[in-house]
Amino acid sequence: ELKVEQNPLFLSMQEGKNYTIYCNYSTTSDRLYWYRQDPGKSLESLFVLLSNGAVKQEGRLMASLDTKARLSTLHITAAVHDLSATYFCAVASSNQFYFGTGTSLTVIP
């Protein structure tokens, strides 16, 4: 079974700082997803990365995919309080989805 590891599990950062969340997975896949979940809410799709070297950006979030290293990163630039949430990556392989454990991000003023 494909394993997906996210780190860190918890991240507390100050407003204005930059940070990166990492998502490693154990077997070949060329589709990677990032989601956001606010407390008590549903999931929101952030990015779908479909090929090696794919990079997507939306506001202060940028996601990238390196299929050879089996690694995706979610980079946060100049964090603001509104970005506080839990972020999940998920990998699709053989028509299955495998989720990471999530990174709980708290942005401190």
Added chain:
Amino acid sequence: DSGVTQTPKHLITATGQRVTLRCSPRSGDLSVYWYQQSLDQGLQFLIQYYNGEERAKGNILERFSAQQFPDLHSELNLSSLELGDSALYFCASSPYSLGETQYFGPGTRLLVL
């Protein structure tokens, strides 16, 4: 608002019972996905339907079944419920299939007592 609706929002039932969760996808979306989120097991993919046909199957228990109807709404049936089935159940929809942005419903919170 994602455009995906789920009913009911909350469900409390007893062990051994059977429940049905309903999902209506966004207008025009052909794929529906079901997920389970619990503290013990995190987020798990259960099953995907595309235009009425089962397309992919994840960690769905044999006690669980799903279907997608001609009007594209989907139902997830959970039977012989156990305490461990208590979780949030999300459905999502997308226009076609994997590799696309998925739009999630608000979820159904199931509590099995």
